[in-house]
Amino acid sequence: MAKTADHLFDPILLEAFLAVADELSFGRAARRVHLTQPALTRSIQRLEQQLNTKLFERTTRSVGLTHQGAALLAPARQVLEAHHAAHQSVVFADEGLTGRVRVGFPGPSASDAVGRLVRAVRHERPGIEVALRSGTLGYEAAEHLVNSELDIAILRWRHRPVGVSSRIIGVDQHVVLLPTDHPLAGRDSLSISDLRDEDWIVLDAHGSPLLETFWGACQREGFVPRLTHRAPDAWTAMGLVAAGLGVTINYDATYRKVPRDGIRVIPVSDHLVSHARLAWRTEDSSAAVREVLRISEQVMPTVTP
Structure with missing residues (x-):
């Protein structure tokens, strides 16, 4: 069987092929894929020409698969499933439904907040992986944000780094x-x-x-x-x-x-002021990061100092 690499996996032609193979009727198959019967016939002919083989035995009364057509059934379904999965992955990533978000936190002082965040993300957006990094403190964590080594961090600072946004999630005692x-x-x-x-x-x-x-x-x-x-x-x-x-x-x-x-x-009785913050890169364009930040507002609401 000859193969034309540019067209072998054309999902439109494969969808037409599977419709005819399932229905064994060009009329019913045409209605299923929302084509006219002549247009469906041309799609099948084009696929047969590209594969240089006959996929269906057609008479005035019946339609049946050839051996070559039967051999194409499983691969055609796999290709369409892969095409659908690829399309969904792109759509989900664009909408923030999938992705990997790296979250840094100092350690025990933020472990409860991190636990709530991970649980909420898993519940609302199971396609997003939250990768945790413990032991990132203060300005080190801010530097990791600026250098794109972290996406989000729970931290404390006395001076805000350029290019980093934040909101206060806790007032420290x-x-x-x-x-x-x-x-x-x-x-x-x-x-x-x-x-x-x-x-x-x-x-x-x-x-x-x-x-x-x-x-x-x-x-x-x-x-x-x-x-x-x-x-x-x-x-x-x-x-x-x-x-x-x-x-x-x-x-x-x-x-x-x-x-x-x-x-x-x-x-400590002295008035020592310190605020726990949730921080992120101001210009970060990741939809997954935006989605995690949105969810964080539910489990780590902004605190007024």
Whole structure:
């Protein structure tokens, strides 16, 4: 059987072929594909010419498939299904129904919000894959957005990067972590100045807004904190505090739903302002990103500071 690559998989001709093969009647097949009978006949003839073979045995009373026609049935159906799937993929991608959206978040302080977002996206747009990246903090996360390494990020910053838009999704309460046997562990709240003589454990995160806020509070109180340990993440910092190696500061959301064995979590009385934000590239044209941002408004509504 000769093949003409340019026309072998013409879906219009294959649809006409399958209609005749299913109906075994040119009249019924023509009505099914919304063509006149002469137009349908020409489509079949064109396909037969391209394949250089006869697909139907036709008499005045009946229509039947030849062996070659029967052999084309399954491949023709597969081609039309693939054509339909390809068309749907393009349409869905254009409408934001499919795609991959990369979401960065700092860690425990945003885990609840991320969980709600992923669940909502899966429910409303199962064709969109949400790829999560934990441990992206502050300006690092903003840099990943600008460089198109992330599409959306939950972060905190003190200065908005150029080309990035955001909305506030949370107002942070700062807390300090003390060992349970610390002399100040029974207090309902503490100021930064109450802890000026303590050994401090801080997160080892370059450009962290939390550290900037902490350093600013210490400077206003007129002291330089004694940094004794740098922890790679909030979990490690908590473990070091429980071991009696110092105190640390973080956001209350970080430790809201974790075991607190060996530590006390105490609110900071100083007015330390920090906002959790949902951020994205201002000029991002991805329909999938726009759809995830739309869904995010339902599960992470904008907060007025």
